[in-house]
Amino acid sequence: MLVLLLGAGGFGFWKYGLPWLRSRPPKPSGELQVHVLDVGPIEGDSILIISPAGKSVLIDAGDAGKGKVVLDALKRYKVERLDYFIATHPHPDHIGAADEVLNGIKVANVIDNGVDLSTPAPAAPAKSAKGKTVAPPPPPKKSKTKTVNNFFDEYRGALKQNGAQYEKAEPGKKYDLGGGAILTVLAPAEPFFTKDQMKTGGNDTNANSIVLRLDYGDFSMLFMGDAEAQTEERLLGKSDLDLKAKVIKIGHHGSKYATSENFVKRVQPEAAIISDGAWNRYGHPAQSVLDRLKAANAKVWRTDLQGEVTITTKGRGDSGKLFEIKSAKETKEDVWAGREGMKDDSARSGFIAYGDFGAPPKPKTEKPKKK
Numbered sequence: 001m002l003v004l005l006l007g008a009g010g011f012g013f014w015k016y017g018l019p020w021l022r023s024r025p026p027k028p029s030g031e032l033q034v035h036v037l038d039v040g041p042i043e044g045d046s047i048l049i050i051s052p053a054g055k056s057v058l059i060d061a062g063d064a065g066k067g068k069v070v071l072d073a074l075k076r077y078k079v080e081r082l083d084y085f086i087a088t089h090p091h092p093d094h095i096g097a098a099d100e101v102l103n104g105i106k107v108a109n110v111i112d113n114g115v116d117l118s119t120p121a122p123a124a125p126a127k128s129a130k131g132k133t134v135a136p137p138p139p140p141k142k143s144k145t146k147t148v149n150n151f152f153d154e155y156r157g158a159l160k161q162n163g164a165q166y167e168k169a170e171p172g173k174k175y176d177l178g179g180g181a182i183l184t185v186l187a188p189a190e191p192f193f194t195k196d197q198m199k200t201g202g203n204d205t206n207a208n209s210i211v212l213r214l215d216y217g218d219f220s221m222l223f224m225g226d227a228e229a230q231t232e233e234r235l236l237g238k239s240d241l242d243l244k245a246k247v248i249k250i251g252h253h254g255s256k257y258a259t260s261e262n263f264v265k266r267v268q269p270e271a272a273i274i275s276d277g278a279w280n281r282y283g284h285p286a287q288s289v290l291d292r293l294k295a296a297n298a299k300v301w302r303t304d305l306q307g308e309v310t311i312t313t314k315g316r317g318d319s320g321k322l323f324e325i326k327s328a329k330e331t332k333e334d335v336w337a338g339r340e341g342m343k344d345d346s347a348r349s350g351f352i353a354y355g356d357f358g359a360p361p362k363p364k365t366e367k368p369k370k371k
Contacts, residue, residue, distance in 0.1 A: 030179050032216045034311040036249060037073050038303045038328065039066045040277035043253055043284065044093045046070050047223060047275070049214065050077060052315075053178025057084040058101065059212065059223055060094040064151060067100020073308075074105060081105065084175065084183075085164070087112040088225035089209040092151045099151075102158035110159050113188055113210050114168035117152040169210045180216055180315060186235060187211035193230055201346040202228035202257040211235070213245065217315020219323055220244070222267060224251030224258070232263040246323060247271045247311060250293075254285025254302075254338075255345050261292050269298045271325055273311075278304040283341025290336050305331040 030052030037046040039062030046066070049057040056079045061070050074082070085107045087095045102110075159166060175183040193207040209225030222245045224231075231251070235241060248269040251258040253276040272293050276284045285302065293300055301309045307328030316322070 030314070032179075032181055032214075032219065032313050032315065033077070034214070034221060034247075035073065035077065036273050036275055036301075036303060036309040036311075037062070037070060038307045039063065039069055039097075039275075040304055041279045042093070043277040043280040043282075044096075045088070045225070045253075045275045046073075046097075047249065048073060048077065048079070049177070049181075049183070050079065051177035051179050051181040052216075053181070055083045055177045055181075056081070057086065057175075057177065057183065058082050059086045060088055060225075061085075061097040061101045063093045064096035064100075067097040067104060070097060070101050071104045079105075082107040083177075084109045084111060086110075086169075086210060086212070087155070088223075089113055089205055090115055090117050090152050090155075091205060091226065094226070095155050096151050099154040099158035102155070102162045102164070107162050107164040110162075110164045110166050111169050111210070112166075113208055115192070115205070115208065117149055118156055119149045119153050182215045184213045184215070185210065186213055186222075186241065187227065187231055189234065193228075197230060198228070198346075200229075202230060202252075202255075203346065206252055207231050209251070211251075213242075216313060218317060219246055219313040219315050221247040221249070221311070222269075223249045226253070226255075226258075227251040228255075228258050229260045229263075232258065232260050236262060236266055243267050245269055247273065247325075248298075250274045250285070250289070252284075252345070253277075253280065253282075254289045255282065256286035256288050257346060259289045259292060264292050264296050264298075269293075269296065271311075271323075272298045272300050273309050273325075274300065274302045274304075276302060276304045280339070281342040282345040283339045284345075285338055286341075287338030290338050294336060299325075300335050301325060301327055302331075302335055305333050305335060 032052055033050040035048040037048060039046045042063055044062035044066060045060040046062040047059040061067065082105055087098060169185045171185050171187060171189045173185045177183055188208045188210065193204045195204050198204050198207065206226035207228040207230045209227045211225055211227050211231065212223040214221045235243060243266045245267050248267055250272050254274045274285050290300065303309060310326050311323055313323035
């Protein structure tokens with residue numbers, strides 16, 4: 001009888017208890033760090049996550065020329081090898097310096113959204129009516145201006161040279177960063193957004209950004225990439241998806257085409273980080289976004305005014321504080337004051353996505369009045 005009872009109990013635990021235990025999030029152990037790097041003064045994103053177990057994740061790498069800034073930060077935080085590099089979407093302000101980073105540090109895994117913008121291979125030589133091979137036209141001269149194709153080619157070339165394992169982001173997939181920290185892919189879901197679906201504003205490449213959720217004990221954070229309002233609506237349509245988070249890295253640098261009121265209400269963030277550049281010409285962050293965050297009682301940090309922003313947490317609020325946020329510098333400017341745009345960051349109004357940020361604005365000087 002005793003043997004039967006023990007056997008039945010063991011079977012019940014194997015059948016129901018073990019799956020339940022496996023489904024429970026691991027207990028937090030140690031400190032989790034999130035560093036929103038300052039890759040300004042032009043626009044850009046680059047975020048470093050260091051788990052309590054020492055695993056490291058780099059989300060984006062800023063624009064071309066910012067590789068040294070990112071690599072210096074990795075060295076400063078004693079990261080000798082990246083476990084994951086995640087390229088949220090193929091725009092140069094996010095992965096323009098990806099080749100510099102991949103050439104400068106060993107990376108185990110690279111994840112992107114699967115959109116391939118590689119330059120097509122040259123066409124095979126054609127044959128004339130007489131059967132003779134006709135030489136293909138000469139390749140176009142290399143332009144000094146970076147196009148979306150050649151910066152993406154450089155990223156893919158560096159990925160191959162680095163030897164990292166590549167995979168496409170899949171919504172719902174979880175990555176165990178150790179120590180109780182879990183990173184989950186929330187977007188993009190297929191079918192991908194097209195230009196036709198962006199008639200109300202925004203950009204389809206941005207809308208197909210990878211969106212991530214980081215959980216560690218009682219702490220949670222969303223990383224929105226350049227997700228637009230259309231991306232947010234798709235996420236809001238999933239009633240079983242947990243979007244409530246303590247901290248959010250705001251999508252699209254604070255663009256007016258993202259961070260919708262309904263999304264902010266669902267997330268209920270206590271803090272919002274905006275990675276933007278003082279020289280951007282698109283009016284980032286938009287006043288409307290800042291107003292929505294203020295109405296939600298979220299505190300705001302901005303890299304254009306405060307430099308690098310660091311979030312640390314032990315996953316529990318034992319000391320009365322669940323997480324702490326520090327910036328590299330103090331600012332006397334108003335973090336709640338938006339910027340005025342010179343261009344509209346929308347596909348329907350000629351949005352130029354590929355490095356069109358321009359030089360810093362020249363200070364206005366008044367001409368002396370003629371007597």
